[in-house]
Amino acid sequence: MANSWDLTPTSGAFAATVRPMSTPAVRTRIAPSPTGDPHVGTAYIALFNLCFARQHGGQFILRIEDTDQSRSTPEYEKAILDSLSWLGLDWDEGPDKGGDKGPYRQSERKDIYREHAEILRKSGHVFPCFCSDERLSEVRKAQTAAKSSTKGYDGHCLSLEASEIESRLAAGESHVWRLNVPREGTCEVLDLLRDPISIEWSTVDMQILLKSDGLPTYHFANVVDDHLMEITHVLRGEEWISSAPKHLLLYKAFGWEPPVFCHLPLLRNPDGSKLSKRKNPTSIRYYERAGILPEALVNFLGRMGWSMPGGEEKFSCEEMQKNFDIMRVSLGGPVFDVAKLRWLNGKWIREDLNTEQFAERMMTWAVNRDYLLPIIPLIHQRVDTLADVVPMITHFLSGNPDLSEESFVHKKITPEDCKKVLVFAGWRLEGMADWSSEALKERLSGLATDMEMKQGAMNIPLFLALSGKSVSTPLYETLAILGPDVSRVRLRLAVDALGGAGKKQLKKLQKAYDALGSKAE
């Protein structure tokens, strides 16, 4: 029986390319999680889903995956919607647009998940697990120590007596629901772009489907929603391949036909690892602030892993949709090369903007009332003529400052301390959802005292990092206006200018940082 998992989805690879008229129209989706700044990787996956859907005359849906209550915020959700809109990646159905398959926000679908969990409970595909965090981490530790090839949940609660389960549930004991994964046989995952992938069930974890807060995890909500929203093709990042068996198992358990899967290569840092904000700016808003045109960014993302049949470098989103062919996706992970993005952006500026449009773009980008208004109070009392303004605010209108080690030579602080301040400040600013000047002040003001350093000295490297000058507009307001994306990148660039911080040094700094006894996160 364990071997009888016939999980062959649809009719194979041709289903996507030659979908007969009788089958439902193509429906794809992007399902971002509002737990951070809008990521270029989200835009990249969204673009391919959009092009694929449009190419087949189908719909593209936006769904918010906010089941992680502790990290999801409405601000991030708005930022993601705004950024995708800015890029022109428009969706047909979504939390803001509505549609007849809603709601499109997972936190508003709790009842749906509960009902579906009940179905699986009755069919025995899920089981309650009462294990504590402590026990789980011990199991994990033991597995690591034993160099066990299989890691993950050991199936402890699977062997509980029915009567015991009933009484513990009745007593209201905290528990989660796990997926009952077979321990034998293999699962075959079909992918539009590669040969069938065989994965042993024994290597698949008994995934938690329903958390103790009653909310589903990604794996569960995702399958239920994709089915209910009639998603026909799932184009997602390669990182999901290893959890595809769980998803397939869920479709099987519900008796549903799974969508066609297509795992796209992951965007990479210059060193080849998965694109991450530690090593590369990843926020869409950063690129917007850096003066990248939305059409150029979309064009560039379209060049990642895909090429026009005619080999064109520059093309619009419409042209991409018209010429899109999923089979032209190449599987090697593309490096997000900012230098090439710049060139492409320049090409769009030179070739597609006339003088008037260029001026308009400058105005919508930064030379406008809304952008200038919060900046004026910072320089108002310091200027004698209007002509004094621009030199004082260039850091709000230019790219990142050009810094070298010499930039940090100052009588009030040594370059080594500069680096320390920059790294520590970066850590203090991590994970801040509220990026107002007040919140920033609260976070940063204690740092100088903690480091037994004068505020004046501490500000020098920060000013340098943010503006390229050791004297600049007030710190917290400057950070607030620059925003988290630009600010973080500039702090990192400044550390790099100081020779960067290697693993060893970071470890040492971390130790010193922890010793501050601060309210670090």
Add this chain to the structure above:
RNA sequence: GACCCCAUCGUCUAGUUGGCCUAGGACACUGGCCUUUCACGCCGGCGACACGGGUUCGAAUCCCGUUGGGGUCGCCA
């Protein structure tokens, strides 16, 4: 470490039914032209089929192995 994915210039890629590939284009780098400067633009240069076995008359293209890179192994997605 286990499992899985991937593999053409430093980077993005063309090449997809094996011969038209002495491997094409673009970014970056570089030489020159244009030009009052710089940039743009134009012309040129540098530069890759990871390695080893097969299959074949013939392989970047197919198969196997090795190596390398990446991903996953959370009550995150």
